[in-house]
Amino acid sequence: MKATEAKLLEILRNVSQFIIPIYQRTYSWTEKECQQLWADLLRTGSTDAIGVHFIGSVVHIDEGLGNLAVQAPKLVIDGQQRLTTITLLLTALAEVLEALPEDQQEPIEGFAPAMIREYYLINRLQKGDKRFKLLLSDADRVTLMALVDPTAAAPPPEPSIRIQANHQFFLEQLRLPSTDLAMLCRGISKLLVVDVALARDQDNPQLIFESMNSTGRELSQADLIRNFVLMGQPPDLQEQLYTLHWRPMELLFGQEAYSGNEFSAFMRDFLTLQTGEVPLLNQVYDTFKAYARRPEIEQAGTESLLKDVHAVAKRYCRVVLGKEPDPDRHQAFFNLRELKVSVVNPLLLELYADHEASLLSHGEFLEALQLLESYVFRRAVCAIPSNSQQKTFATFSRSLRKENGHYLPSFKAHLLSLPSYRRFPSDAEFRREIQERNLYKFNKSCSYWLRRLENHQRKEPIAVANYTIEHILPQNPELSVPWRQALGENWKALQEEWLHRLGNLTLTGYNAELSDRPFLEKRNHEGGFAGSPLKLNQGLGQLESWGVEEIQARGAHLAERALAVWAAPELSEAQLAEYQTARTASPVSYSLADYPHLANPQVRALFNALDLGIRALDPNIYQEVLKYYIAYKCETNVVDIIPQAKQLKLVLNMPFAELDDPMNVALDVANIGTWGNGDVQIIVASHAEVPYAIGLIRQSLERQLDDATGSP
Template identity: 20%
Template sequence: MNIKPSHVDIGVLFGEKTIFTVPKYQRGYAWDDESVADFISDVSVCYSRRVNNNCMEHFLGGVLSIKSDIDGVANAVRYQLVDGQQRITTLTLLAFVLCENLEELAALVEDDDKDIVLRIEHHLLRLRKAFIVHDQVVNRIVTPANVLTLSKKDEAHFRALLAGRDPIAVIDSHVKLSASLMQLKKYISSVVVEVDDLSNKLDVLERFQDVLLIDFSVLHMVAENKPDAYRLFQVINDRGVSLTDGDLLRVKTLELLEGHGVEQDAAELIWDDILSDKPSRTYDYLQWIYESYAFKRARSGALADVYMEQFFGRINHELVNKKDARFILSQLEKIRSDVCTCRSIIKGEWVFDDQRPVTPWDRTRLRSLIVDLGHTLCVPLLLAISDSGHVKFRDVVLMLERSFYRYKIICNEHVTPLKSLYYAESQIIRADTKSYKVQSLRDKLNDLLAQRAPMANFINGLLGLHYQAKTGGNKNIKHLLMMLDSYGGWYCNGANGNPACLEGNRILDFGETSIEHIYPRNAKAADIDPEMEERKNSIGNLTLLDPEINSSADNKPFNDKRDIFKKSSIALNVKIGAKRVWNVKSSTNYERDLLAMAKLIFVA
């Protein structure tokens, strides 16, 4: 990697013939109010020190660029900003605010006060040439050149601001640009207004100019080529705003499409959609998608690089033809489609249209798996199987819910073997999606369960479940009881074949359904059974009830609740209601029945 760093003050960085450009499809201006407030705080500290004749250097961090000469212009340099546009843009806005204040001061100066007029004109010329626009002789023709050109989405708004206009903000980066300028104006004006004499006001503005040109410095890292620059780009953060792998991928793919306008414009819209979520969420989506196709996790800090290799590796980056451009666009469409699928999966929303034989109950299992059990580790596998149709997708979801509950929730086994299994199965699915048989996954899951979470361990884990009074501490119990209820019909009919819910249109809402103690949790003195007190919070004394029913049954003795149980739509409760009494023996038998059901249900 050939990077040439130099520590320079801003006055040197913004030389007389220097031009900065932000890549056309780079992300927009991103500094929020807090970031600009921090910048202003730095300005204020340096300014105060100059007032006290104790000036100081203030380091603003690193700026990374790619250097190139400007055709037809002697000794002129163009820097393409790979990282640092937030700082460079904000420094330019500060220079513009100083120019505005100098112009306002010039309008107040008397004609005979030539010294002040000359000073103002000198500073205005220096700031405008360094930060706003300067003349270049291009092939013997004097041509104005903008010192800083922003990305395609921000340039027109930025140019309007520097022209003193008040443009309408169309997108978030426009809002941030206008807000940053307003903050800077407000700050500089608040300092200038504190002094009355014109000469003193000019002194104030000169101090601010010295802060900008002399006190502020950066580490300017200059790369000779894009690969080196973008490799370093991945490990650098803009002040206050983290650079993301999504941002880098956007730049890399759109630059590949230079010269292919139609495809490039379409790709830009695709990236706008892909990157519309919070950066952390987008990173999750991109990581899961990569895992689903590469069958491994991207190494730390290298997601953008491995994406380019995985999805665009066949492209000659030095010579992209029309066929290549269309391929790049098709790959981006695929990535966007998978991002949309991830968005649905992570919310537990079924990713297919409602169609048989998948039932309403089947569709709720995705939410149970991802949201209630929190099993996002399986998203890459679900992405792979989603291309096989709604029936296979359903079968995999059902298997994963039962297996994960047993393997991790109850037996608390390490997820690494499970993750490896998912990668291996994703590879099999991707190799031949149409003919893939879900029995392949079922066999592997059952083998893993037998090795890592054997049935004896699972049963012991269930026996260790106890109701807790604190809110949210009983999800595992509720999940168990809901699953036993859902698969109860299949179990009672002989438990033939793979576990299945026979009442697909009947759905219990996890959030609304509540756990009920059969023998009351807080029995009245006259109803206390000392033996049951010892086991009242175990699964042998717990069931499910509708919240409204639960309220009416709360803490009543069993005899007062028998009719409620008999009339319940939950099969477990009907059996409970058939009991004459509820004591240790009946509770033990009930527990034995639950465990017998669990043994047959919680397999892949």
């Protein structure tokens, strides 16, 4: 490795060509970075007190150790964002100067348009790709070439968005009457970089690439993965892998999605699908490296790995980016996306792969998607914490039997077997909650659930986007006299209680016209309820009044429809018994009578007080009596109780270091043999100690519920 300081313009003049390798990311600087560069250039050019402006490094590979003074193409490892942006600025500058009168075309010496082009942008005597000083990777290459030299390249059908936008930004700034072109040129002439030349046979470009702290735009996790996969390959294999797999993925995602976080999100879902573990978004690259270095993956080779990534990417774009061609599947994926629960994506990708492999028929696949939609929406309506869903979906397929005829029944059985906070809400729970829930604040646009209620079993769906939400009983806190009379003396409290419930919400295309009118006027007005074509408004035209009883009745009616829209899995008792995974339990049944110390009245009273306090923490906590301890579980064990002669020993299922114990009553038993699950032990010997113990147990419960990757 050899590093030297150099003026950027001298480098551009002396180098025949910079080549951005195919494994590098696409150009990604936004207007924000261009604005900062523009301001820095004007500041630097405005005074002689600033001799240079450092903008980072240019790291490149040489076959032999050399520097940028050598007349040979340079393979850029780092610095392409700065090189590309300066090239765009110089291109725009040459264009603007050419439009000025001839005597104004050289603001300072050396910055005439012809000089800018010949010194810094093109190799005048060369043709084809060799004509250009900077050669970008496929996604951006032709767009930049067409801007630098329109006579040598035509704009592509789908130009690079960022290349075009930033070139236009510089044109607009340069054309402003207030822009001092001489000042700008002086600023450009002072740009300084560190030239870092790597020898391919001596330096490891990948390690250097990972460790560089560049002044440019931070690399995404997907950028790092692409470089990791392609950088170390021989040039011919690089080109093959990029052409067959990586470039098609870039095109599948599109410029905006690929350049943003979408591709990184996809890689996280790919890794979740392959490993069953959910990496953090900022750790996707490290997780991918560990996965790629597994013996079985390394043995299969890089091409096999990229082929797998490419196959999953195709499904991802269909599931997540709305590119599914089949109309039924497209609608099912859209319904799930509306719920904004991206943690389900790895499971959807696996189901799709199994559908393509004919393990699930078209109808079975659609039914599985509908059940997942029901599961997510019912849980949201029932206000069940969603933090366990990530692990639920990541490990879901482990419980499936994928052989012929068993896939969908085992899928349904697993949904029905999920316990506690992972549960599939029952019809009774969902029916009650959807009527009582504040559905307006639950989803202010109401576009999803009102659309699904309205279009259920419609062969010609209504475009709900053409309608707005309507409160039949108006939202106006100062209700008109007719509405107050309809509700009675307690009208204000009743309005607050029933306003946003299911029974009072509907759709209309005449929201402004109906406004706060009395019910009969809303019913009979042109476009009112009596003549509405919407299913949601059926029956309203026959009513003579609107109050609490009517809201309740309509809510109950719509709740029954909701049970059909978001249906629960249906299995016979025999099927459920065949597939359902029972909770782990001892083969021998035990009861509290098997604990002799509980026969002591004082110990039993203490146990009863603890039992009452623990169950009060959460309605999903249940008791399981085992041979050596009495377990209290939610997702898994929260606390285990071991009755002793005069006291109760409690073991909390959490690390000792995470416990907040201001009274210092807990003992760290991580390295001490004891019954129960966890590292925290406390002793409760009196009723006065029960409230404090309940507070410590609460921490174990909250940790469990807050752990998105808790035990399945």
